[in-house]
Amino acid sequence: MQAISPIGVFDSGYGGLTVFKSIVQQLPQYDYLYLGDNARSPYGPRSFDTVYEYTLQCVQWFFAQGCPLVILACNTASAKALRTIQQHDLPKMPDSGNRVLGVIRPTTEIIGQFSQTGKVGILGTKGTVTSNSYPIEIEKFWPQLQVYQQACPMWVPLVENNEHNGDGADFFVQEYLQQLLAQDAEIDTLLLACTHYPLLHKKIQQYAPAGTRIVAQGDIVANSLVDYLQRHPQMEQRISKHALRHFYTTDDTRSFDEQASVFYGTAVQSQHLNLV
Incomplete structure (x- = not known):
């Protein structure tokens, strides 16, 4: 992958693709990474501590890929992990200018x-x-x-x-x-x-x-992101703009690609990511 600074979009599985689709429609010029943690999905029944642990691990992966901004396109992760990551983890990270936003x-x-x-x-x-x-x-x-x-x-x-x-x-x-x-x-x-x-x-x-x-929530979150980037030009300038989209899954890529196209609306070609 060429050196880019994309927006990261995260979900425990496929559902975040409905939000991602709306974001791309409104902001097609930016580069994006999408990660579905399908191997550990669903997050819904899991404990607060487990969801936080999994979500933080994925956020750290996004940051390691050069993403300055990560969207938790997952209600469970937004509910159980976002605030702790924002208040506890981000201030301790080397690049304190990175941000994580949710859908709630x-x-x-x-x-x-x-x-x-x-x-x-x-x-x-x-x-x-x-x-x-x-x-x-x-x-x-x-x-x-x-x-x-x-x-x-x-x-x-x-x-x-x-x-x-x-x-x-x-x-x-x-x-x-x-x-x-x-x-x-x-x-x-x-x-x-x-x-x-x-x-x-x-x-x-x-x-x-x-x-x-x-x-x-798709259009609501996309509209909110448009507004956020307008109000934070320093963040907007950090994000690369080549209209690139890369998809990752922690599970089987063939299954992900087949299912993801239903949520995203067009064909998807993913890469496998091993977080364990």
């Missing part, structure tokens, strides 16, 4: 704009829901909102096994939506707080009450 804050800053009833439902992994990160962050920007959460542990396996369009997905989409709406029937906005979930958008729309607003 950009979303919580604007989520209140979508709801008419003031009642928002969060659909996420067990790890994201357990962290309580979304209610905590939403309270800072939209204290008047009522926030309800629902863990959807079967959705990521359905998507990663390419069953998101099958009949089994209908059952689990209905089940989790019913559990969420049983908390409050006036929920009118559903946040897909996992980057895998956009692939279930049609089924969620099908079984959600008419008029429900379903919010995915």
Whole structure:
């Protein structure tokens, strides 16, 4: 690989590619590295300490590749690891000018704009829901909102096994939506707080009450990154601009390439990375 200073985009698996796709559409001129830690996926059920350990290891790899900026395009990593990395690890690293951003804050800053009833439902992994990160962050920007959460542990396996369009997905989409709406029937906005979930958008729309607003994170995170780079010209100048994209996976490249194309929308050719 030629010497570049790309933006790093990280996820525990494939879901971050839905965010990466939006970022590339809005900022095509930059160089990017994408890493999916598929060998240790899913992160959702894992402990805070384990997610932090895995995420930090991947962030350090990005920095070693010359990335000055890393986007955690993973809600679980953003919920369980981002703050510790920002506050504890970055200040101790040799290049303290490097930065790590997540997907939770950009979303919580604007989520209140979508709801008419003031009642928002969060659909996420067990790890994201357990962290309580979304209610905590939403309270800072939209204290008047009522926030309800629902863990959807079967959705990521359905998507990663390419069953998101099958009949089994209908059952689990209905089940989790019913559990969420049983908390409050006036929920009118559903946040897909996992980057895998956009692939279930049609089924969620099908079984959600008419008029429900379903919010995915890809464009929100991409818009936030555009704004961040405009406000931080010193960072923007550090990032190389050759429109290069390189994909890495900690698991089998053939399987990754096949699945990744579903999330990313075009063919992907990855390289294997051994982090152990």
